[in-house]
Amino acid sequence: MDIGIDKIGFYVPKDYIDIVELAKARDVDPDKFTIGIGQDKQAVPKPYQDAVTLAASSADSILSAEDKKDLGLLIVGTESSVDESKSTAAFLMDLLDLPEDIRAFEIKQACFGATAGLMTAYDYISQNPDKKALVIATDIARYGIKTPGEVTQGAGSVAMIVSQNPRVLKLNHKSVYMTKNVGDFWRPTFSKTAFARGKYSNEIYVDFFQTLWDKYQAKYDATIDDFDTLLFHIPYTKMGTKALRTLDGKIDADKYAELTSHYQASIRFSRSVGNLYTGSLYLGLLSYLINGAKAGENLLMFSYGSGAVGELYSAEIQPTFAQGFDQANILKMLDDRQKMSIEAYEKMYQVEYENGTIVDPETVSEKFYLSEIKDNERLYKKA
Numbered sequence: 001m002d003i004g005i006d007k008i009g010f011y012v013p014k015d016y017i018d019i020v021e022l023a024k025a026r027d028v029d030p031d032k033f034t035i036g037i038g039q040d041k042q043a044v045p046k047p048y049q050d051a052v053t054l055a056a057s058s059a060d061s062i063l064s065a066e067d068k069k070d071l072g073l074l075i076v077g078t079e080s081s082v083d084e085s086k087s088t089a090a091f092l093m094d095l096l097d098l099p100e101d102i103r104a105f106e107i108k109q110a111c112f113g114a115t116a117g118l119m120t121a122y123d124y125i126s127q128n129p130d131k132k133a134l135v136i137a138t139d140i141a142r143y144g145i146k147t148p149g150e151v152t153q154g155a156g157s158v159a160m161i162v163s164q165n166p167r168v169l170k171l172n173h174k175s176v177y178m179t180k181n182v183g184d185f186w187r188p189t190f191s192k193t194a195f196a197r198g199k200y201s202n203e204i205y206v207d208f209f210q211t212l213w214d215k216y217q218a219k220y221d222a223t224i225d226d227f228d229t230l231l232f233h234i235p236y237t238k239m240g241t242k243a244l245r246t247l248d249g250k251i252d253a254d255k256y257a258e259l260t261s262h263y264q265a266s267i268r269f270s271r272s273v274g275n276l277y278t279g280s281l282y283l284g285l286l287s288y289l290i291n292g293a294k295a296g297e298n299l300l301m302f303s304y305g306s307g308a309v310g311e312l313y314s315a316e317i318q319p320t321f322a323q324g325f326d327q328a329n330i331l332k333m334l335d336d337r338q339k340m341s342i343e344a345y346e347k348m349y350q351v352e353y354e355n356g357t358i359v360d361p362e363t364v365s366e367k368f369y370l371s372e373i374k375d376n377e378r379l380y381k382k383a
């Protein structure tokens with residue numbers, strides 16, 4: 001039975017900051033941010049948006065009434081959760097109007113969460129072929145103002161419906177993975193912002209990719225010629241470039257040029273959105289599907305979540321792939337965003353809603369929003 005991604009949806013907040021303006025405000029040469037880091041714009045969420053509302057928005061863009069009827073599993077991958085007990089998935093039941101005979105939960109392992117969800121959904125569909133699973137990656141990546149990680153922030157969400165006979169991407173059930181206890185990046189429960197050993201995290205990421213690629217070749221007797229495209233977790237677009245470069249000189253020059261050109265197509269959206277944490281690999285997939293993919297191509301996908309877990313797996317683009325997402329809408333959403341000044345971003349960044357907060361619906365420009373915090377409970381509304 002073929003199992004994989006049948007539909008893919010994306011949501012990005014309506015505001016962004018310009019990376020050249022950020023560089024100037026931080027007294028940094030703009031080339032460092034645009035070339036050295038490889039970013040152009042960074043998505044900035046509103047204070048009344050969080051992992052729940054971002055997730056609701058991407059899922060809402062793809063869920064049909066028939067999908068809702070067939071859903072048996074809902075998994076949300078996030079590391080920006082709003083509650084240490086109740087899952088983001090539970091909040092979504094009302095917002096998305098989902099039937100209650102669903103197993104719904106949240107997975108956390110840094111940027112690996114969505115891949116863990118996707119693999120769990122694969123197993124679920126193999127046992128329940130007539131059902132569907134919804135996997136959502138949702139995050140707000142925050143390091144703090146004037147930190148080295150600030151340029152690698154971002155926010156957004158990717159939702160995927162997993163089913164048999166998928167229209168977009170067939171998962172080949174060929175995968176290698178690894179886990180190590182590594183202190184490259186972490187966010188203690190008391191902190192809204194992450195801590196990172198930046199350069200060390202880059203080294204670990206590249207090490208994981210190299211180890212997994214060696215493992216994959218040995219396990220499946222594979223070579224680079226088995227793949228048309230390599231997609232990477234993209235915390236910032238230079239990071240995937242660094243992993244890809246480990247192949248330079250080791251593989252045929254034409255093949256390397258082809259992989260590099262396909263990688264460029266996969267990072268177009270990330271350049272103008274920033275880090276989605278667990279959604280980043282899947283934003284890269286969507287960018288590739290819209291900007292370069294051809295039916296029948298074989299993909300090698302590298303998922304990495306700090307802490308650290310890595311997985312390298314293969315997938316095949318289906319002939320019907322263009323039916324599985326709303327290209328016009330996604331491009332319009334990216335184009336219609338508004339630029340914020342760096343001052344306005346800094347101000348918004350400091351806004352913290354507390355117990356007792358009530359958000360005035362007149363000030364809300366999004367369909368899903370945090371409406372109130374009452375008795376320390378977060379309450380959401382759909383406009």
Ligand code: HMG
Pocket residue numbers: 029031032033035036037079109110111112148149150151152184185196197198199201202205233235236238239275277278304305306
């Ligand atoms: P930094 O210290 O500001 O930057 O930190 P740098 O000095 O390393 O410079 C960055 C690059 O810009 C270098 O290129 C410079 O040469 C270049 P590279 O050597 O890397 O190829 N550069 C210039 N280029 C052109 N013109 C110039 C110029 N000046 C310098 N004038 C760092 C950068 C990424 C470390 C920082 O932003 C950071 O700590 N980010 C957060 C951590 C991170 O994203 N790590 C990625 C791997 S871990 C991961 O992917 C997991 C993650 O998504 C979390 C999760 O799993 O949940 C982060």
